[in-house]
Amino acid sequence: MNKEHPSWLGRFWAVVRYEMLWNIRKKMFLGALLFAFVFATLNLALPGYFGLSENPYFVITFSAGNLTFILFAIVTGMHSISGEYEKGTVVPLLTKPVSRTMVFLGKLFAIFLVILVTYTVLFTYTIIGSIIVYGPQNSLYLAPLSLIGDVISTFIWVSVVLAAGAISKNSLIAILTAFGLFIALVLGGGIIGQLSDNPQALNYIPGTGATGTLNIIGGENITIGNISINTLSAVATGTDSIGNNLIKAVLYPNSEVGFYHQNIFNLTAPARLLYTEPIGLIALRSIGVAVLYTAVFLFVAWFAFKRWQILE
Amino acid sequence: MPFWCVAVDLAIETIDLTKQYGSLTAVNKLNLRVECGSIHGFLGPNGAGKSTTIKILVGLLKATQGSAKVLGQEVHVDQADARLSIGYMPELPRFPNHLKGAELLDVYGRMYGMNPQERQTQIPRLIDLVGLKGRENDLIGKYSKGMQQRIGIAQALLNNPQLVILDEPSIGLDPVGMVEVRELVKAISKEGMTVFVSSHLLYEVEQICSHVTIINRGQALVSDTLETVSQMISGPTVMQVEVVNLSGATVAAVKALSPVKEATKSGNMLNVSLSTREDVRAEVSQAITKSGGIIVGMTQKGHSLEDVFIQLINKRQEGSAQ
Ligand SMILES: Nc1ncnc2c1ncn2[C@@H]1O[C@H](COP(=O)(O)OP(=O)(O)OP(=O)(O)O)[C@@H](O)[C@H]1O
Ligand SMILES: [Mg+2]
Numbered sequence: 001m002n003k004e005h006p007s008w009l010g011r012f013w014a015v016v017r018y019e020m021l022w023n024i025r026k027k028m029f030l031g032a033l034l035f036a037f038v039f040a041t042l043n044l045a046l047p048g049y050f051g052l053s054e055n056p057y058f059v060i061t062f063s064a065g066n067l068t069f070i071l072f073a074i075v076t077g078m079h080s081i082s083g084e085y086e087k088g089t090v091v092p093l094l095t096k097p098v099s100r101t102m103v104f105l106g107k108l109f110a111i112f113l114v115i116l117v118t119y120t121v122l123f124t125y126t127i128i129g130s131i132i133v134y135g136p137q138n139s140l141y142l143a144p145l146s147l148i149g150d151v152i153s154t155f156i157w158v159s160v161v162l163a164a165g166a167i168s169k170n171s172l173i174a175i176l177t178a179f180g181l182f183i184a185l186v187l188g189g190g191i192i193g194q195l196s197d198n199p200q201a202l203n204y205i206p207g208t209g210a211t212g213t214l215n216i217i218g219g220e221n222i223t224i225g226n227i228s229i230n231t232l233s234a235v236a237t238g239t240d241s242i243g244n245n246l247i248k249a250v251l252y253p254n255s256e257v258g259f260y261h262q263n264i265f266n267l268t269a270p271a272r273l274l275y276t277e278p279i280g281l282i283a284l285r286s287i288g289v290a291v292l293y294t295a296v297f298l299f300v301a302w303f304a305f306k307r308w309q310i311l312e
Numbered sequence: 313m314p315f316w317c318v319a320v321d322l323a324i325e326t327i328d329l330t331k332q333y334g335s336l337t338a339v340n341k342l343n344l345r346v347e348c349g350s351i352h353g354f355l356g357p358n359g360a361g362k363s364t365t366i367k368i369l370v371g372l373l374k375a376t377q378g379s380a381k382v383l384g385q386e387v388h389v390d391q392a393d394a395r396l397s398i399g400y401m402p403e404l405p406r407f408p409n410h411l412k413g414a415e416l417l418d419v420y421g422r423m424y425g426m427n428p429q430e431r432q433t434q435i436p437r438l439i440d441l442v443g444l445k446g447r448e449n450d451l452i453g454k455y456s457k458g459m460q461q462r463i464g465i466a467q468a469l470l471n472n473p474q475l476v477i478l479d480e481p482s483i484g485l486d487p488v489g490m491v492e493v494r495e496l497v498k499a500i501s502k503e504g505m506t507v508f509v510s511s512h513l514l515y516e517v518e519q520i521c522s523h524v525t526i527i528n529r530g531q532a533l534v535s536d537t538l539e540t541v542s543q544m545i546s547g548p549t550v551m552q553v554e555v556v557n558l559s560g561a562t563v564a565a566v567k568a569l570s571p572v573k574e575a576t577k578s579g580n581m582l583n584v585s586l587s588t589r590e591d592v593r594a595e596v597s598q599a600i601t602k603s604g605g606i607i608v609g610m611t612q613k614g615h616s617l618e619d620v621f622i623q624l625i626n627k628r629q630e631g632s633a634q
Binding site for chain 1: 415426492
């Protein structure tokens, strides 16, 4: 049979299909989806339960949350490289006329699509739910920024999972590495944020980042016990809050965020101002940091995958 | 001769191909020449280096030394375009469990750049050909080992390749399946494809191949047409059966079996010479028992690959001694 030379794009798309079918049929994926919806539902209902009646800012301060990021990253990414090796399915795959780079990019794109679609459904659910629970919402048109931010935040962890999987050829190691790193950063970041006079360091590692207060009037106070948080003026600078910070930067382009040191052993003492930063800078910097980490880990994953010898 | 053979007359050519796993040499200076349009059997016992050689040919492994050409092109790891005209069935292939048989072929077909019409005609044809009709919409995870083997053959033929490389295609199949695979290999060869098929069963290779390479410990012992190799492996295979109650009727019954050339009686020993290398012990013992004989011992010589190796190695040594 005399064949035309097949296009790169056609073959790439075949890999995307292959990976998508795999991804959405995983039981773990359905589990993660369930978790995300339970989380979103609790998010919708709990503040109301603590006595908040109206919140027109709910949608634009909503984020799927860092636990969702790591979960979806693990569930979509854990098998895509290392699992092919463990199951032996990599042998027939890599002997098709698709290069390893194409396989890698196709799988990555499939993961992106799956996460994008899932988050879109999740955000739609949140928007509708919040209108029902909290009444009409402000600045709804900004919700996509939050969605994009959450996808970027998730991809840091996707790249970690892929890199660990490609190096170790072992899904369990991939999961444990990503989850271990996540826990270490959450704990470490929390401790540094509380105790250090130098929380800026947290801007450069994935996670929550430093926490500060936006100098604006507005938002809604959530009071639980005797701690009160304003949903709009509370700012976390890390890669987990890219979407929320982007929205704040659009809403209040000239506002500044103040960072304070609070002695946690003496809560009655006044907080000491450490420094201030424009919200726009915070948002852009966290995107830059996220993209950089993602790029580095993806490069490592691709490089390791490219050099695999298929012994099994 | 298929048209592409004009450009390359060797579908596979390796020069001093060597692969080492640490200190173990799995393939040792192998020189392989597979003619275009042939069915080439790659025969060797377990651990001979068959799969390792094949994995180098399809770009899964990197050779330690030497070079390999497939369809006239130098082989390198990760050369996507070169694989457009090669079909490969891995040894004991494993496919994603969550895909249905037809889905697998569809998504692989897309990777070959087949358009929807090509896929629509080719996929049902192949499913039929490998005997999976009616099961194509079941998940591969629910396939038996033999069915996975069959879908493995189907995916190797998907792109109407010029060269089909099958790594032990009949392993794990029932006797009927084994016969079907042999017929299939003959059929695809008639369509003009070159077939390179590995096996550790001598009689299987004898039945389908036009050329044979026999490999042991990574080295080719012999590589020639089937005819020449058959002549080198001297004499018919013989079977000796020790029978209590050995009667003339028993001898006649054994003689009447189709793979039996001659059966003679000496004391309580029945000497049977066979026209096949296939394992026919079951058939012979049934005939003996039915005719009233009681078997107390049975050996078959010239049947196993080991026998052939010993013969070939001895021949070599004789050759070098002279
Ligand atoms: N990943 C590996 N690491 C180390 N040694 C290996 C590896 N794979 C194969 N070998 C060794 O290389 C030699 C050749 O193995 P290979 O799989 O090529 O044999 P084979 O002829 O295909 O055998 P079989 O009939 O059992 O499939 C064997 O001695 C085997 O132990
Ligand atoms: Mg093998």
